[in-house]
């Protein structure tokens with residue numbers, strides 16, 4: 018059934034904005050009557066993040082819709098626009114299940130990750146193309162994630178707390194292949210947590226890296242020191258450290274009274 022006229026007008030306006038390129042504006046002015054295609058009258062759209070598609074008249078090139086953008090399920094329709102390179106228009110079945118009116122969206126056909134020339138891993142070819150839309154000449158390094166030595170993206174932070182309280186150090190590492198992550202206290206050869214019951218280490222793999230946490234419960238004055246997150250894979254190793262300061266709870270209380 019057809020949507021009410023007002024809704025249709027609003028949607029049409031936003032649809033026109035999404036695909037606004039010289040080609041499509043020309044097409045809309047012409048209405049459904051496309052007439053003869055004069056390629057010479059088309060203007061080449063520039064820097065389209067998902068490449069170009071043909072406009073509603075099948076004549077001029079216009080920017081294709083990008084990943085996540087609403088699109089026309091039917092190839093013959095030219096309302097929201099057609100998806101660009103490596104993308105297809107799909108209905109999200111999950112949305113319908115949650116009682117929403119499902120909207121067709123451009124989805125990347127491949128979910129294989131891509132290693133960019135600068136060593137950054139992109140989720141898929143569509144994300145890579147979007148990042149390099151203005152530098153079409155640059156090609157990917159290879160399919161799959163970039164292999165690299167670990168880089169600590171979020172290092173542990175200095176903390177202080179009172180005796181008896183708890184602290185947590187975090188360490189977030191990106192690397193591929195999956196790096197190892199270990200904790201040590203400066204001056205000790207032992208890896209933590211060892212057999213010390215008040216210290217525990219947790220963590221888990223991320224898509225291209227690993228995140229680790231070191232928790233120290235019931236702080237003692239002797240816990241004070243520097244804690245180091247060590248990480249390595251076959252391409253290299255690195256570390257980052259943070260200081261733990263343990264404040265004596267009773268001394269501090271006396272200090273506050275005295276103030």
Ligand SMILES: *[C@@H]1O[C@H](CO)[C@@H](O)[C@H](O)[C@H]1NC(C)=O
Nearest residue numbers: 134150151152153154155156
């Ligand atoms: C594209 O790459 C080729 C070969 O690497 C180079 O000769 C050419 O100048 C580049 N073009 C642009 C626009 O960067």
Ligand SMILES: *[C@@H]1O[C@H](CO)[C@@H](O)[C@H](O)[C@H]1NC(C)=O
Nearest residue numbers: 176177178179182183184185
């Ligand atoms: C200090 O200890 C308390 C109680 O264990 C905890 O809730 C709080 O997050 C700790 N503060 C810091 C900065 O770790």
